[in-house]
């Protein structure tokens with residue numbers, strides 16, 4: 290992204306940059322609370338904080354952390370980052386799954402993914418990004434009721450170690466497993482199209 294492009298992102302109506310005077314410096318050091326947030330993922334503090342929140346943190350987002358907004362979807366800093374520069378894409382509406390996105394919101398998610406990737410590269414010089422959506426507690430999602438996408442600058446494998454399992458099936462057998470669903474697949478596609486496209490959040494199945 291050129292500096293002009295970045296400037297246009299920054300100067301759009303929804304950007305509320307933290308004034309430089311509020312950034313920590315020698316005269317304005319970090320408070321213990323700020324340090325606790327910064328280090329929460331490695332101190333284990335996160336689990337404690339998370340369990341005592343008692344409300345949906347994504348319905349209660351602080352404007353000062355928001356980097357950009359488009360059609361009711363925001364690109365914001367993660368308060369419990371995995372790495373410096375970690376952002377989240379979060380709809381303002383308290384919705385749980387992809388099927389509840391309106392086409393406009395979904396288009397906004399795509400645009401924010403694009404911007405996130407560009408500004409991570411611009412600010413951190415990191416070309417790799419992992420976009421992660423965790424679905425369900427077994428996938429280690431702690432805020433499961435309000436959909437969000439992690440935008441994680443990813444420059445080295447130390448950040449996450451992926452463990453591969455011993456496979457029981459070949460790729461062909463795996464394909465067969467899903468293909469055997471046959472009609473079910475067509476029905477699911479039809480159901481999605483009937484219920485969740487073009488509307489402003491119809492009823493949930």
Ligand SMILES: [Zn+2]
Pocket residue numbers: 345346347348349382383384434435
């Ligand atoms: Zn919420």
